[in-house]
Amino acid sequence: MEQNLLLTYLLFTPIIGSVLVLFIKQEQKNLIRWFGVLIASVAFVISLIVYFNFDASKSEFQFIHQIVWIQSLNVSYYIGVDGISLLLVLLTTFLTPLTLLSTWSSIENNLKMFTFSILFLEAGMLGVFLSLDIFLFYVFWEAMLIPMYFIIGIWGGERRIYASIKFFIFTMAGSLLMLVAIIWLAVYASQLTGKFTTNLIELYKIAPTITQQIQGWMFGAFFLSFAIKVPLFPLHTWLPDAHVEAPTAGSVILAGVLLKMGTYGLVRYCLPLFPQSAVQFAPLISVLAVIGIIYGALVSMVQTDMKKLVAYSSVSHLGFVVLGTFAMTIESVQGAVIQMVNHGLSTGALFLLVGVIYERTHRRDIAYYGGIAKIVPVYSTALLIASLSSIGLPGLNGFIGEFLILLGSFKSQVLDNWWYTVFAASGVIFAAVYLLWMYQRIVFGVVKNPDLKNHLTDFNKRELIVLIPIFVFIVWIGIYPSTFLNLTEAASQSILNHVSSFTFDFLK
């Protein structure tokens, strides 16, 4: 097999960078900041090189690098990308330097550890997306818990300790179940082929042969772990706490990338490894997804805290992704993947925007604001675009993802019921209600608080540098989504072909 080191460079850039940061003196704050941004940008450049050399017409994994790691368990360091993972890798490397930039002035204490945590987290996330060995995947999956715990716990808000521990325990409980399932799979493979294996490509062939009942349990273990991460209703309760208490950078990373690890896991592991169970449970899961869409939207509506509102809107948006994944049509899966990116961009932008005014006024309650359009016109425009993108206005990115998901789920043979689509579509309407209502209360009307005039100022250059790239992509995906859809088409189709090859007795 041809070896390609490019992805290894990509993966190790933030790891080495995070270690190097520790050697910089704590007092040299600007050096630490620049170094962090530099490392994250280098990772972004490498991922761009990967992108430009990537052949989107092929469905198999590319840039493969495999080294035997643990002989006795037949575990290898095995990484590669296909269209889906490449898109998420790009999202990760794109957002990380921006989040580091966004915290330039808001994080002052223990900056070194913060930069270390963010870079280490980036490595963990990249590892999750790149791994083609399920054991390697698990190691990265768990390893990123610790930096996230610290990011929320050290630099978070008032209830940060509660939120960080809740986050930690929720996600670990889920992932340990997955560990047992992973071991079970590997042991099963060893009984079947005589060789213990954690190689994902081999497991794709082996796992679907498990008897239906046991496959259900295995699927359940994996699914639970991913569903907690997504988070799917009713496992979402950790998310609002974590989001609200996390610092802006933490929220952006959390919404932008971390949650995608859950949805990515569904696409990469749950569907192809356990196709029969995935089809069997698809209606049930879709019901939960639709409940999540509506529930998240309704709860968003009554929030008085901006950050909490955006956090609950994530529950709603990610419900779409889960629905799209389990509708299992090419449109819906492509839509789900593009929606993962959309959510990363628009929710990321919303969190950044909330962070911008929070930094100035230290207030997040909607009632405090009002009439800021006159004080900060540019900011108000940016907030409008981000909100509309999140709502799913045609011409902006959110529309593409939601439209494809709704279209796909309507046609879905697996779900075979258009009521899912009807209820899910209502989520789009609710989104318009809660986001525009928030926008109205914050931006229009009279200036309620004279303080605002003194404290609130429009973007500075750094903030513009952070936000403009995000808005470019929000519009790009909205107007010309083919750039991204082409990338994921072959990979999505291949996963669906794989699923249907095992399940045509289900799909009459």
Add this chain to the structure above:
Amino acid sequence: MELANLYQSINLIIPEIVLSIALIVLVIADLIFHTNKKIIPFIAGTGILVTAIFVINQFNYIGFAFSTATHTARSFGMLAVDSFGVFFKLIVIVSSFIIVLLSLASDEIQKTTDRIGEYYALIYGMILGMFFMITATDLILIYLSLELLSLSSYVLAGFTKLRDRNSEASLKYLLYGAVSSGLMLFGISLVYGLTGSTNLYIINTLIQNPHINLFTLSFATILIFAGIGYKISSAPFHFWTPDVYEGAPITITAFLSVASKAAGFALLIRFVKTVFVSYETNEGFWSLIEVFDWQSILVVISILTMTLGNFSALWQNNLKRMLAYSSIAHAGYMLLGLVVLSNQGLIAILIYFMIYLLMNLGAFLVVMLIANKINSEEIDDYNGLGFTSPLLSVSLAIFLISLTGLPPTAGFIGKLYLFIALVDAKMIAVAIIALLNSVVSLYYYVRVLKHMYLVKATASTPSIIPSTSNAILLLVLVVPVLIFGVYFQPLVEFAKDCIVILGI
């Protein structure tokens, strides 16, 4: 006994002989250098190192020492020297060496310089007891070595006399110990009554006789388990552990939690394997003689032990006491390796012990270094330490994360192999209970991190910078925890070489 046999036997117990000589040298040196006792720790350390060389050398030897009985053309001795035993001796000797270094760094121990000779002599007594416990294949010798270990530890638990809790620890340890060793002795006498032998191998063949009195045998076995369970602090014989661990000098706590536990485990595994297993299947599973269902009993004990340990640890405010409960929980995890009754499980236990040694001693080392400075082990006093004492806090964080069993630390590998063994033996339910326990343990380990990192440092938060030698010792324990978390092949290979238990 023939002379040739005696000569050969002596060859097989060279490490024990070296240890005894070193013990005598230590006592004499203590008398000679009574004005300047600085040399004593060095003699103790050297003795341990020399013993270690002979222990490693023992990998080349295999056989029974001090034959007492012959049975169908083969003779069995009082001691079995095999790679399994050598492995545990290594664990004991390595941890003893680290304990000597720990004692040098401990203020508590340094305050008792005038009695330092006794201190090391008693530690030697413990090591000797453990060595015999690990290799003994005769009930009488098992009992004697257990007593040698226990008596030395009773004294050491109350050694410093600096705190009231010291004496309390010692007395509690003694009382519980006396009861459990009494029970064990009763069990041994019942077994002797049933079989007419104290040799484990002969008992093994005799209890396969269908006419044996099952009730008496089961009863006797449970009594013997009381003695062993007390040493590994498994439920329901764990009650002494928190009090003793909290009250004893921290070096002794660390020693008890690693070495003494290792010896107890070695004894338990050897006892189960030689007495109750009739043969090994091709897949490496041990087939039990159908007189006594060890498996179910061990499943229950193991689950009880880890659950009790973890849930009790949740409420602790003293870090030493919390680590005591956590060590009970870890005994529960390790018992899982025995529960599956397979070579795979045994390998998992051995891997776990190597990692457990590093992370547990490491955690105690940090707690000790911090206690040296702030004279407290209360978790509340750790507030903000993460920012003022980076090296100690980061190390403690790594040890605790490893104890939780999260990648990329070695603790994860230990758990991983245990889970593999469980899944391999189709005991999924037990595996799930064990992992739920891990989630519980996450809460109390992370609580320490919370106090160190999430609570902001104040002006009164002390800044603790360990001396260079202590920092090196710390790194020697931390770095492997990280490396073995990523590259654990050598551990696995070594463990696979060390599963030979001399059997029928």
